[in-house]
Amino acid sequence: MAGLAKTGMEWLQDPLSWLFVASVVFVEFSKLFGAFNIGDFFPWLSWADPQGINVRLRAARAALDEFIDKIIDEHMARGKSPDDVDADMVDDMLAFLPEAKPKKAAGDGGDELQSTLRLTRDNIKAIIMDVMFGGTETVASAIEWAMAEMMHSPDDLRRLQKELADTVGFDRNVDESDLDKLPFLKCVIKETLRLHPPIPLLLHETAEDCVVGGYAVPRASRVMINVFAIGRDAKAWKDPDTFRPSRFVAGEGEAAGVDFKGGCFEFLPFGSGRRSCPGMALGLYALELAVAQLAHGFSWALPDGMKPSELDMSDIFGLTAPRATRLYAVPTPRLTCPLVADVNVDEHNKWISMLPACMLRLPLSI
Numbered sequence: 001m002a003g004l005a006k007t008g009m010e011w012l013q014d015p016l017s018w019l020f021v022a023s024v025v026f027v028e029f030s031k032l033f034g035a036f037n038i039g040d041f042f043p044w045l046s047w048a049d050p051q052g053i054n055v056r057l058r059a060a061r062a063a064l065d066e067f068i069d070k071i072i073d074e075h076m077a078r079g080k081s082p083d084d085v086d087a088d089m090v091d092d093m094l095a096f097l098p099e100a101k102p103k104k105a106a107g108d109g110g111d112e113l114q115s116t117l118r119l120t121r122d123n124i125k126a127i128i129m130d131v132m133f134g135g136t137e138t139v140a141s142a143i144e145w146a147m148a149e150m151m152h153s154p155d156d157l158r159r160l161q162k163e164l165a166d167t168v169g170f171d172r173n174v175d176e177s178d179l180d181k182l183p184f185l186k187c188v189i190k191e192t193l194r195l196h197p198p199i200p201l202l203l204h205e206t207a208e209d210c211v212v213g214g215y216a217v218p219r220a221s222r223v224m225i226n227v228f229a230i231g232r233d234a235k236a237w238k239d240p241d242t243f244r245p246s247r248f249v250a251g252e253g254e255a256a257g258v259d260f261k262g263g264c265f266e267f268l269p270f271g272s273g274r275r276s277c278p279g280m281a282l283g284l285y286a287l288e289l290a291v292a293q294l295a296h297g298f299s300w301a302l303p304d305g306m307k308p309s310e311l312d313m314s315d316i317f318g319l320t321a322p323r324a325t326r327l328y329a330v331p332t333p334r335l336t337c338p339l340v341a342d343v344n345v346d347e348h349n350k351w352i353s354m355l356p357a358c359m360l361r362l363p364l365s366i
Contacts, residue, residue: 138198
């Protein structure tokens with residue numbers, strides 16, 4: 001990581017290297033966010049950094065800074081206006097950065113827009129970092145867990161695929177308009193989030209002195225909400241460690257009325273109240289659509305004749321709680337249409353026929 005921080009700009013000259021840098025940095029940050037740091041519990045030892053965590057954090061932050069600086073510099077160089085058709089989120093934020101000088105004609109309202117809100121480069125970098133960690137690592141981990149749990153429980157995968165076949169058919173892929181017509185898909189997503197919440201520990205700070213469970217908690221105390229443990233509490237859930245999406249099915253399951261919007265305190269994958277996840281809707285959309293397309297587009301089998309009961313379902317602690325071992329599976333196409341629009345069908349079928357011999361690593365890029 002230290003070497004990566006020193007030569008980051010060399011890596012970023014090539015687009016493929018961007019993906020390499022991003023994956024390395026994300027994995028490193030995920031480990032560091034969840035690492036046990038002696039300095040957190042004994043502040044007088046933090047200066048010594050006996051575990052070397054501070055050194056790793058500085059190196060990771062330097063690599064991430066170079067990565068995000070490259071994104072901002074390229075957007076500033078191309079000078080897109082927020083009104084341009086191909087403008088993106090970064091272009092929108094640069095409109096509020098004085099030195100970016102967006103292409104606005106005098107008197108067209110641009111000056112009034114910039115006077116309403118001013119951002120610094122650090123503000124924009126922080127927002128990009130939030131999107132990267134909150135919108136990629138968490139969703140990717142949830143997709144992998146959803147597919148792993150269904151392959152560990154093949155009956156649930158078959159039930160979801162039947163629902164998809166009945167609702168969508170085999171002549172097209174799943175699109176956004178189908179999601180509200182797939183109730184069992186939503187139950188699969190709920191059960192995945194119950195067992196594998198995107199962020200297993202929610203960090204808070206008390207605003208006032210209070211008493212919780214008979215314990216006095218002073219103001220400004222660090223409070224950690226163990227969402228992972230809450231979702232597996234035997235007092236709140238039947239068969240808490242078992243992946244059983246049917247528990248959420250209306251008229252069938254005992255937890256049909258439970259949702260994750262913050263009102264049911266036994267199920268808080270996105271938190272609750274004013275501090276709940278602001279990206280919940282976007283994250284759910286990405287998760288539901290990706291899982292639906294993977295389940296609908298392919299039949300899945302474990303490699304080398306592995307049985308579902310032999311699949312390693314252990315996890316490791318970090319920013320998220322990802323799988324201890326990555327999921328590998330063999331896909332077989334199920335649809336009668338090309339998976340990608342505007343392609344030659346014969347060439348597509350020739351290419352796709354080779355997929356069963358391939359090993360597909362999840363999560364996919366989304």
